[in-house]
Amino acid sequence: MASDDLIDEELRRDSPEEGGKPDDRVDDERHDEENRLKPEFVRRVVDALEDGDKSEVYDLVEPLHPADVADLFELVGREDRSALAEAVSDLLSSEVISELNDYVREDMIDALPAYAVAEIAEQLETDDAVQLIEDLDPRDQAAVLAEMEPEDRAAIESALSYPEETAGRLMQREFVAVPEHITVGDLIDFLRDEASDPDALPTDFFEIFVVDPAHRPVGTCQLSWILRTPRHIGLTDVMKRDQTLIPVTADQEEVALMFQKYGLISAAVVDEAGRLVGQMTVDDVVHIISEEAGEDALLLSGAGDGDINEPILLTVRARLSWLVINLGTAMLAASVVSYFQDAIAKFALLAVLMPIVSGMGGNAGTQTLAVTVRALATNQLTSANTWRAIGRELTIASANGMALAILIGGGTALVFDNPLLGAVIGTAMIINNLTAGMAGIAVPVTLERLRIDPAVSSAVFVTTATDVMGFFSFLGLAVLTGLA
Amino acid sequence: MASDDLIDEELRRDSPEEGGKPDDRVDDERHDEENRLKPEFVRRVVDALEDGDKSEVYDLVEPLHPADVADLFELVGREDRSALAEAVSDLLSSEVISELNDYVREDMIDALPAYAVAEIAEQLETDDAVQLIEDLDPRDQAAVLAEMEPEDRAAIESALSYPEETAGRLMQREFVAVPEHITVGDLIDFLRDEASDPDALPTDFFEIFVVDPAHRPVGTCQLSWILRTPRHIGLTDVMKRDQTLIPVTADQEEVALMFQKYGLISAAVVDEAGRLVGQMTVDDVVHIISEEAGEDALLLSGAGDGDINEPILLTVRARLSWLVINLGTAMLAASVVSYFQDAIAKFALLAVLMPIVSGMGGNAGTQTLAVTVRALATNQLTSANTWRAIGRELTIASANGMALAILIGGGTALVFDNPLLGAVIGTAMIINNLTAGMAGIAVPVTLERLRIDPAVSSAVFVTTATDVMGFFSFLGLAVLTGLA
Numbered sequence: 001m002a003s004d005d006l007i008d009e010e011l012r013r014d015s016p017e018e019g020g021k022p023d024d025r026v027d028d029e030r031h032d033e034e035n036r037l038k039p040e041f042v043r044r045v046v047d048a049l050e051d052g053d054k055s056e057v058y059d060l061v062e063p064l065h066p067a068d069v070a071d072l073f074e075l076v077g078r079e080d081r082s083a084l085a086e087a088v089s090d091l092l093s094s095e096v097i098s099e100l101n102d103y104v105r106e107d108m109i110d111a112l113p114a115y116a117v118a119e120i121a122e123q124l125e126t127d128d129a130v131q132l133i134e135d136l137d138p139r140d141q142a143a144v145l146a147e148m149e150p151e152d153r154a155a156i157e158s159a160l161s162y163p164e165e166t167a168g169r170l171m172q173r174e175f176v177a178v179p180e181h182i183t184v185g186d187l188i189d190f191l192r193d194e195a196s197d198p199d200a201l202p203t204d205f206f207e208i209f210v211v212d213p214a215h216r217p218v219g220t221c222q223l224s225w226i227l228r229t230p231r232h233i234g235l236t237d238v239m240k241r242d243q244t245l246i247p248v249t250a251d252q253e254e255v256a257l258m259f260q261k262y263g264l265i266s267a268a269v270v271d272e273a274g275r276l277v278g279q280m281t282v283d284d285v286v287h288i289i290s291e292e293a294g295e296d297a298l299l300l301s302g303a304g305d306g307d308i309n310e311p312i313l314l315t316v317r318a319r320l321s322w323l324v325i326n327l328g329t330a331m332l333a334a335s336v337v338s339y340f341q342d343a344i345a346k347f348a349l350l351a352v353l354m355p356i357v358s359g360m361g362g363n364a365g366t367q368t369l370a371v372t373v374r375a376l377a378t379n380q381l382t383s384a385n386t387w388r389a390i391g392r393e394l395t396i397a398s399a400n401g402m403a404l405a406i407l408i409g410g411g412t413a414l415v416f417d418n419p420l421l422g423a424v425i426g427t428a429m430i431i432n433n434l435t436a437g438m439a440g441i442a443v444p445v446t447l448e449r450l451r452i453d454p455a456v457s458s459a460v461f462v463t464t465a466t467d468v469m470g471f472f473s474f475l476g477l478a479v480l481t482g483l484a
Numbered sequence: 485m486a487s488d489d490l491i492d493e494e495l496r497r498d499s500p501e502e503g504g505k506p507d508d509r510v511d512d513e514r515h516d517e518e519n520r521l522k523p524e525f526v527r528r529v530v531d532a533l534e535d536g537d538k539s540e541v542y543d544l545v546e547p548l549h550p551a552d553v554a555d556l557f558e559l560v561g562r563e564d565r566s567a568l569a570e571a572v573s574d575l576l577s578s579e580v581i582s583e584l585n586d587y588v589r590e591d592m593i594d595a596l597p598a599y600a601v602a603e604i605a606e607q608l609e610t611d612d613a614v615q616l617i618e619d620l621d622p623r624d625q626a627a628v629l630a631e632m633e634p635e636d637r638a639a640i641e642s643a644l645s646y647p648e649e650t651a652g653r654l655m656q657r658e659f660v661a662v663p664e665h666i667t668v669g670d671l672i673d674f675l676r677d678e679a680s681d682p683d684a685l686p687t688d689f690f691e692i693f694v695v696d697p698a699h700r701p702v703g704t705c706q707l708s709w710i711l712r713t714p715r716h717i718g719l720t721d722v723m724k725r726d727q728t729l730i731p732v733t734a735d736q737e738e739v740a741l742m743f744q745k746y747g748l749i750s751a752a753v754v755d756e757a758g759r760l761v762g763q764m765t766v767d768d769v770v771h772i773i774s775e776e777a778g779e780d781a782l783l784l785s786g787a788g789d790g791d792i793n794e795p796i797l798l799t800v801r802a803r804l805s806w807l808v809i810n811l812g813t814a815m816l817a818a819s820v821v822s823y824f825q826d827a828i829a830k831f832a833l834l835a836v837l838m839p840i841v842s843g844m845g846g847n848a849g850t851q852t853l854a855v856t857v858r859a860l861a862t863n864q865l866t867s868a869n870t871w872r873a874i875g876r877e878l879t880i881a882s883a884n885g886m887a888l889a890i891l892i893g894g895g896t897a898l899v900f901d902n903p904l905l906g907a908v909i910g911t912a913m914i915i916n917n918l919t920a921g922m923a924g925i926a927v928p929v930t931l932e933r934l935r936i937d938p939a940v941s942s943a944v945f946v947t948t949a950t951d952v953m954g955f956f957s958f959l960g961l962a963v964l965t966g967l968a
Contacts, residue, residue: 032867034738035745039868067745075868099745101864188711195712205708206690206749223707224689227672228679254518260774261519261551261583263767265690265749282766283747289770290744293777294858297784301854302847308859308873316883319851323884326847327891330840337839341832348825351835355821356814358839359951363786363810367803370785374778375792380585383516384523384559389792399800400807407811467843 030064037068042075049076049083057087066095074104074309082111092120098128103309106135114140118147121156125202126173127284130159134169167255168248170288171269171278174202177209180218184238185231206265206281210239215275217245217268245270246280252288257379259285296373299455300366302326325460333358333467340475347484349416350475353425358470360404361432365462368393368440373455376448390441397437401430420481428474432466439465514548521552526559533560533567541571550579558588558793566595576604582612587793590619598624602631605640609686610657611768614643618653651739652732654772655753655762658686661693664702668722669715690749690765694723699759701729701752729754730764736772741863743769780857783939784850786810809944817842817951824959831968833900834959837909842954844888845916849946852877852924857939860932874925881921885914904965912958916950923949 030041041060048056061069061084069091073081085092085108097105097120109117109132117136121129121144133141133156145153155173162168178187187208194200208226210219219239229238244262246255246269258264259282269278298306302325304318337344337354344351372389375381381389409426413419443461444454478484514525525544532540545553545568553575557565569576569592581589581604593601593616601620605613605628617625617640629637639657646652662671671692678684692710694703703723713722728746730739730753742748743766753762782790786809788802821828821838828835856873859865865873893910897903923946928938962968 034863035742036863036866037868039866042868065746067747071863074864075866077872095747099747191712192714201708201712204706222688223711224685226711227707228675228685230676258519260770262549263551263579263583263770265767282770283749286744286747286766286770286773290773290777290862293774294780294862296778297781297854298858300781301784301850303851303854306855306858308855308864308876312876312879316880319848319880320884320887322851323844323847323888324891327840327844327888330843333843334836334840337836338833341836344835345829345832348829348832348835349822351828351832351838352818352821352825354835355839355842355951355955356811356818359814359817360807360811363807364803366785367787367806370781371787371790371792374782374790378774378778379518379520379555380558380792382520382523382559384521384526388561392792392796395796396800396803400804403804404807404811407808467839471839 030068037071037075042072045072045084046076046080049080049087054087057084058091061088061091066093067099069096070099070101070104073108074101078107081107084108085111089116094120094124094128097124097132101307101309102131102135103307103311105132109136114143115147117144122148122152126152126155126159127170129156130169134160134164162248165252166248167246167250167252167269167278167280170252170255170284171246171248171280172202172284173278174205175209175268175276175279176201176205177211177215177217177276178235180210180212180236182235183231184226184229184233184235187226187235188231204281205279208235208239209268209276209279210235211276216273217243217270217276219243220268222265243268245274248272248277253292253377255280256285256289256292260289261379292377296370296377296455299453300370300373300459302459326463329460329464329467332464333471336468336471337475340471340479343475343479343484347478349421350478350484353412353421354471354474356408357425357428357432357474358467360408360429361436361466361470362463363436364397364400364433365436365440365466366459368397368437369444369458369462372441372444373458376444376454381445386445390438390445393437393441394434397433398430401433404433405429420483421478424477424481424483425474428470428477431473432470435469436462436466514552521555521559526556529556529568530560530564533564533571538571541568542575545572545575550577551583553580554583554585554588557592558585562591565591568592569595573600578604578608578612581608581616585791585793586615586619587791587795589616593620598627599631601628606632606636610636610639610643611654613640614653618644618648646732649736650732651730651734651736651753651762651764654736654739654768655730655732655764656686656768657762658689659693659752659760659763660685660689661695661699661701661760662719664694664696664720666719667715668710668713668717668719671710671719672715688765689763692719692723693752693760693763694719695760700757701727701754701760703727704752706749727752729758732756732761737776739764740769740772740776744773745863776861780854780861780939783937784854784857784943786943810947813944813948813951816948817955820952820955821959824955824963827959827963827968831962833905834962834968837896837905838955838958840892841909841912841916841958842951844892844913845920845950845954846947847920848881848884848917849920849924849950850943852881852921853928853942853946856925856928857942860928860938865929870929874922874929877921877925878918881917882914885917888917889913904967905962908961908965908967909958912954912961915957916954919953920946920950 030037032038045057045060048060061072064072073084076084081104121132124132133144136144145156159169178190206223208221209217212218219241220243221235221239225238244258244264244267246258246267248269248271264282266279266281268276269280271277302319302322372381405426408429409422412425413422439462444458447454447457514521516522529541529544532544545556548556557568560568565588605616608616617628620628629640643653662674690707692705693701694705696702703725704727705719705723709722728742728748728751730742730751732753732755748766750763750765752760753764755761786803786806856865889910892913893906896909897906927945928942931938931941
């Protein structure tokens with residue numbers, strides 16, 4: 001889409017069906033006060049779908065913003081998605097497709113014939129088209145590609161040749177690049193000329209890349225710098241030479257960190273030879289940032305993808321494999337307890353108190369672990385300050401261990417009128433808090449050095465350490481001191 | 485800064501000290517392969533600081549990108565920050581300040597006199613200046629504000645009158661707004677004229693807001709649309725009327741969700757009367773998105789802020805208060821065990837196995853909890869699909885409970901040659917997995933309805949439920965079936 005369509009498109013946007021004032025979006029009959037679709041509205045759509053009343057469905061959905069159409073697909077059940085896609089196929093714009101959850105997009109795409117998918121893909125920018133097609137099974141993918149224009153197909157095939165979650169796969173192949181030694185006026189004239197060819201310019205762009213004859217970036221211009229500079233000034237006098245270039249092989253996590261660190265709106269992607277081959281824009285990176293930052297909580301808990309739209313069998317498999325690993329570690333901890341069965345048979349109060357020691361160690365370890373994983377993910381914890389961070393965690397663990405020891409040790413001594421028992425549980429609490437603090441930072445830092453994602457694997461090791469050490473220190477001290 | 489400074493600034497950026505080719509940033513003597521500062525480099529700076537060799541420090545820091553200068557402040561110890569700030573005070577540009585961690589910024593600002601802070605604040609855009617000043621204690625804040633130009637002071641005082649983490653506090657007060665019924669040519673001429681006044685235009689802007697005579701937004705133009713449109717076209721023919729407006733009172737989380745949902749680069753902020761009073765840009769929102777998404781893992785674990793630069797006493801207090809609450813729930817669970825002391829004294833194997841049941845329930849509950857909290861935070865789980873999500877979680881809990889029951893029940897029956905014990909632990913495992921699934925979704929959903937942040941408070945309730953139910957179901961069934 002380029003600017004000869006633009007005016008038409010703007011006029012369409014102005015038309016009353018599009019919703020009029022933006023404030024109408026909030027607190028209307030379709031949205032609640034937090035701008036989410038109301039359940040009653042979703043219910044009406046589902047009822048109309050079940051009645052087979054396609055025109056009612058269409059009338060309901062048509063006034064929605066594309067992002068809300070995408071939300072609607074997520075909110076109706078799986079079983080209703082293909083019927084909904086059929087009823088509103090006209091409204092499935094590129095914005096709807098690019099906003100859809102991956103699994104929901106699959107449900108919807110499966111319901112459409114290859115030529116319809118190809119038609120949608122051709123309207124999209126390459127990055128969104130790739131998202132649409134990459135998860136199809138190879139046969140469907142080939143069928144859709146066969147229906148596409150050769151040029152679009154080539155762009156998508158090129159993207160698919162890069163690994164998932166790399167810049168080469170995620171980048172837009174549409175961007176604006178111009179040679180050095182032209183003036184601001186030349187550039188504006190060029191853009192106005194190109195605007196008459198619908199495919200010549202990307203829908204939106206935020207900077208102009210200046211390239212040398214070998215197509216290597218030499219500088220970049222924010223559009224705002226161009227707009228406020230007189231026509232006769234040379235582009236080389238406006239552009240910034242020092243720019244952040246993204247290698248085509250960069251992982252999405254690296255890309256997200258660069259955008260955050262340097263406050264980028266868009267950035268050039270270069271191939272191995274340093275040639276400009278694409279750009280990444282912040283609106284796509286925002287999704288990556290949110291995903292990467294949010295996945296830590298899910299990975300730490302072993303919930304896998306943690307996507308509520310994931311097919312249930314995949315979810316069961318992901319969570320169960322984690323639970324089975326944890327079952328192994330729980331059995332390891334139980335085997336520590338089994339060494340002390342005689343002591344427990346003599347003095348059953350030990351069995352009452354021992355989960356407190358192991359559980360509190362687990363809680364303290366999880367705290368340190370969550371902090372460490374986040375600090376590693378945001379590059380705040382690097383090899384330059386690892387020792388300082390370890391010292392910090394051990395100090396915190398000592399302070400907390402001592403405080404908890406006084407509380408639980410004092411309480412136990414008083415309630416059971418047994419000062420020795422109080423001393424034993426207090427000491428065990430300190431030992432286990434130090435274990436928690438040490439494991440909570442050493443495990444993720446070590447895994448990171450070994451290039452294993454610390455969010456995925458740390459928790460098993462940390463809770464094993466705190467469970468084993470919790471039982472061992474408490475029961476062991478009880479036996480040593482002759483309590484049982 | 486506006487464009488008469490612009491060319492000078494670009495020339496400075498071109499100078500060799502600024503790093504030449506951007507690729508030099510990576511794999512040089514200062515950076516490791518992931519673009520983080522090398523520990524050896526940080527060490528050299530600290531050594532020079534300790535030797536009191538300020539000019540060596542300056543020479544080392546001067547070639548760094550502002551974002552790296554900010555990182556350096558975070559990587560040196562607290563004790564070195566004020567000396568570093570003194571040595572490189574020339575290099576403390578607005579970009580450095582805005583990239584600094586909050587606590588590190590405080591350490592640094594504390595070392596500078598009020599006039600120096602005021603001088604830095606005046607170079608900044610309002611939003612960054614507010615960040616610099618908002619955390620100072622009231623007396624220092626007043627001293628800094630007194631040193632500032634009246635106009636800048638008024639802007640900051642106005643921002644401080646809004647609550648923390650709202651759009652009014654976070655927005656930039658610099659933006660470009662023009663009346664309707666001008667042409668693209670008029671707009672470009674206006675921008676070129678304004679560019680000669682350094683304070684007239686924001687440093688960067690990504691859209692032009694079109695306003696009515698009462699200063700209410702009526703439309704918006706992306707800069708790329710303006711650049712490709714002929715001069716004689718009216719702005720109303722290029723602009724988009726349907727735009728996302730942010731109320732000045734909106735919470736930062738809401739703002740972040742809007743930017744993600746609608747793929748915004750910038751957006752207008754309006755006051756209660758609907759007048760344009762500021763803008764928010766995506767580079768600031770990116771930090772909010774990353775923070776909001778990343779904090780769930782920290783909040784779920786009770787690690788508070790989870791910032792490794794937080795003063796250690798604050799960290800101890802935050803974590804300890806969570807641990808003490810958990811100590812209470814652990815004691816509650818222990819009191820369940822204490823009812824079964826006689827059974828345990830008779831059959832100590834129960835004490836060996838019981839932590840497996842409670843622990844596995846805790847793991848399963850944490851999985852469901854992490855998924856639910858994330859789905860709530862991203863508006864994927866709303867009142868429109870709550871029942872479907874609950875059904876989904878209970879299905880998963882049944883499947884996983886069954887699978888784990890077979891593993892642990894079968895294993896126990898075989899190893900201890902006691903089929904009844906196997907049946908008891910298997911049944912308890914199923915009961916506790918269902919408890920975990922139910923609590924893992926019902927607790928956060930209920931808290932969200934009560935407008936309590938589910939990430940902060942859910943974990944206590946969920947682990948209490950799984951601990952209590954784990955011990956009760958296993959030990960209770962053991963007694964009921966006459967095992968002990």
